Amino acid sequence: MKLKYEFIIREIGNTSVVVAVGDDATEFNGMIKLNGTGRFIFDLLLKKIEFEKIVDELTEKYAVSKDEAITEVSTFTDKLKSKDLIVE
Amino acid sequence: MPKYKIANSVVEIKSRYDYIPEQCADYICSEHLPTDIGITVTAEDILREQKSCLKRFSEGYLESICFLRKLAIRLLDYDAMLLHASAIAFKEKGIAFLAPSGIGKTTHTLLWDQLLGNDMHIINGDKPIIRFHENVPYIYGTPWAGKENLQFNERVVLTDLCFIERDLINEVLLIDISDAIPLFMKQVLRSKNPNDMYKTLELSEQLLKNCNLWKIKCTKDIQAAKVAYNSIFGEKYETQI
Numbered sequence: 001m002k003l004k005y006e007f008i009i010r011e012i013g014n015t016s017v018v019v020a021v022g023d024d025a026t027e028f029n030g031m032i033k034l035n036g037t038g039r040f041i042f043d044l045l046l047k048k049i050e051f052e053k054i055v056d057e058l059t060e061k062y063a064v065s066k067d068e069a070i071t072e073v074s075t076f077t078d079k080l081k082s083k084d085l086i087v088e
Numbered sequence: 089m090p091k092y093k094i095a096n097s098v099v100e101i102k103s104r105y106d107y108i109p110e111q112c113a114d115y116i117c118s119e120h121l122p123t124d125i126g127i128t129v130t131a132e133d134i135l136r137e138q139k140s141c142l143k144r145f146s147e148g149y150l151e152s153i154c155f156l157r158k159l160a161i162r163l164l165d166y167d168a169m170l171l172h173a174s175a176i177a178f179k180e181k182g183i184a185f186l187a188p189s190g191i192g193k194t195t196h197t198l199l200w201d202q203l204l205g206n207d208m209h210i211i212n213g214d215k216p217i218i219r220f221h222e223n224v225p226y227i228y229g230t231p232w233a234g235k236e237n238l239q240f241n242e243r244v245v246l247t248d249l250c251f252i253e254r255d256l257i258n259e260v261l262l263i264d265i266s267d268a269i270p271l272f273m274k275q276v277l278r279s280k281n282p283n284d285m286y287k288t289l290e291l292s293e294q295l296l297k298n299c300n301l302w303k304i305k306c307t308k309d310i311q312a313a314k315v316a317y318n319s320i321f322g323e324k325y326e327t328q329i
Contacts, residue, residue: 012265017273017289019278023280
């Protein structure tokens with residue numbers, strides 16, 4: 001599982017804004033707004049961290065159960081998949 | 089070769105066609121100033137631009153679009169960015185109306201013109217440039233002014249960003265940065281280059297923090313301009329129908 005495009009992130013106000021850059025950027029002309037957890041997961045995806053490792057990191061960072069972390073990461077990555085921003 | 093002064097930068101371009109000299113006539117730099125930005129548009133650039141368009145355009149027009157794209161990227165180094173908006177100046181305030189093409193930016197701008205008459209200037213009807221001077225955003229007229237060619241070579245402090253939505257009622261809401269970001273980003277020139285795009289986001293943040301942000305739901309009649317005017321120049325935080 002990896003991000004389909006090259007992305008950059010910047011805080012605008014209290015919101016993390018994500019946009020695509022690079023040669024394929026015109027295929028995704030939208031933007032993503034991220035909250036705190038979303039930003040945490042997205043940063044790990046940018047570092048090409050695998051699903052299981054992201055779950056571990058989230059469990060540790062937010063002191064949640066593994067099941068809760070799996071649900072959180074799955075929900076987030078499913079949203080990205082629905083927008084065709086992740087490839088398996 | 090003529091030099092142009094656009095958004096306070098001296099710009100030089102050796103154009104192949106007459107379109108740019110005619111279009112930029114109001115922006116000729118008459119002072120003897122060194123060039124800040126030199127732009128070259130190649131035949132390949134023009135061909136690439138034509139391929140990206142659904143309609144067939146003249147080479148002169150395409151050269152002008154290529155010029156604008158290249159200029160917009162180079163202006164980032166001068167804390168300036170291109171915006172897809174129409175902009176007016178009134179009572180020393182710059183007000184920009186933003187919306188996707190076809191929603192009615194020009195219509196709404198002309199309603200303000202009808203309401204305020206000669207006290208108001210239309211700075212630009214399509215692609216003004218925002219430039220920061222000592223952290224203050226100024227909105228500048230440019231020669232790229234849409235099919236109506238509504239433009240005036242002046243600058244004013246930009247104080248208000250208004251996101252236009254077509255509606256059956258007139259309603260004006262003050263919105264926060266989080267709500268404005270998606271609306272704003274749709275009207276910003278995107279760059280493939282990460283550094284340029286990052287700079288664009290940096291300037292966007294600075295602008296959104298510096299301006300009043302409004303969502304204007306409006307009809308196509310004069311009442312729309314009256315309601316928007318009352319909100320921007322009258323009491324804030326008040327919803328009017």
